[in-house]
Amino acid sequence: MKKWLLSSLIVVAIAALAACGSKDEAANKGEKAEGLLSDGKLTVGVTAGPHEQIVEKVKELAAEQDLDVEVKVFTDYIMPNIALDEKDVDLNLFQTIPYLEQFNEDRGLDIVEVGKAVTFPMGIYSSKVKDVKDLPKGAKLGLPNDPTNGGRALVLFETAGLIKLKEGSGNTPAVKDIEENKNNFEFIELEASQLPRQLDELEAAAINTNFAIEHGFKPAEDSIFIESKDSPWVNVLAARPESKDDEAIQKFLDVYQSDEVKQFIDETFEGSVIPGW
Template identity: 45%
Template sequence: MKKLLVLLASALAFSAHAADTLTIGATAVPHAEILEVVKPMLAKDGVNLDVKIFNDYVQPNLQVAEKRLDANFFQHQPYLDEFNKARGTKLVSVVGVHIEPFGIYSKKVKKLADLKSGGTVAIPNDATNGGRALLLLDKAGVIKLKNPNDILATPKDIVSNPKNLKIRELEAATLPRILDEVDLALINTNYALQAKLVPTKDALAMEDSKSPYVNIVVAREDNKDSPAMKKLVAALHSPAVKKFIQDKYKGAVVPAF
């Protein structure tokens, strides 16, 4: 009887310890892959990490705001700022994890100098990633912007377009799929990796490591400092995660810690 009581007490203690669940929305690559690395670490620390995969940049934020998710992991601060402003949400950054250098891709030319006059360039249609794409095109010498530091630049801010390129603004997730149909596409690294593109090999030009677009875990004010969230932060900044990012992505994704 005494042994039975001890076993029951142990089972209850374990159940209470493991009952803390953190539900996070993430894009599949590399965000969900990184979260899979920390799952066993968190399990040992009494947190069950439940990862929900998303293929867009809107629902993960809306569902955190609506308390259907505890947090998400897919975006950078400029995108979050623009989203909060446009949607009236009050989501906050919890921790920065990595940088995904943005790239220019093509199936039609091997280098940007070979780009033909009148070609089509596809960029993301959200304000921050669209601006980011235009800044990279400016830096690569393809176009010139009125202000080459304006992260919210739009095609209207192009002041020089020597090859008379047509700019198409499309949903970020669709860009790898239409790569055959355009001359250039500027693709977020998570979507490039999902499409089996190797940024360090396939991109004609990429942002350098000084990019300000650190990918962050995002939550609400009411839960950003919860015990489970603090454990997640510690796990994401562990040497094991840094090594995983460096070994798996080989420069296509860069640790930000």
């Protein structure tokens, strides 16, 4: 009986030690998981098109500094931030500050800017006219359906002389903020990535540069009106607040904002994408 009891106590003790070991191991794994290079890579989420091309160049240069970058490509403006919040990526690049602020507010997130990237001047495109002045009365004009890019498009329409917005409507007005529409233009709000595909169904549309380039347009040549080069809508690198100062992210930012990458942008996109740092 005593031997059985002693054996039982030994088994319990071993199990307890094993459990403690498992907890410690799990804790260590948890701590390791928090490190951005826990799997040997810095994972960066980007939208397809120019951002992808630029980050692939950064990846090439970062490898020379022993920074292994994995590029994860998205085709919309929602999932890159969701993936960042859920730790599927460590960093993302696709959005402007107004979009980021609105997304954080709408979703209750706390994603933060890490550094400036590039500016994609939004343009107005048409398969039917060559000049915004030639748009007929009652023309259907497409614009993104998210508040930030939609507001940006409306400001672009105003700058092009097509409409007049209410005073004080800021950088993110809505269609309801149109004060003057002399030509009775009809505004069609669509998901940003769909606008190039729907262009033949519209007289014109305000399209983000990354989606325009992905569709085969050369913004500086093919747009019928485009934002000026001093556009305030610079895209930013974004991260979770607890990792924004991580050494890997800072190294990536340094490579991104290097002269080599600036030269690559200038030579590759010929003014359609502008370094914003």
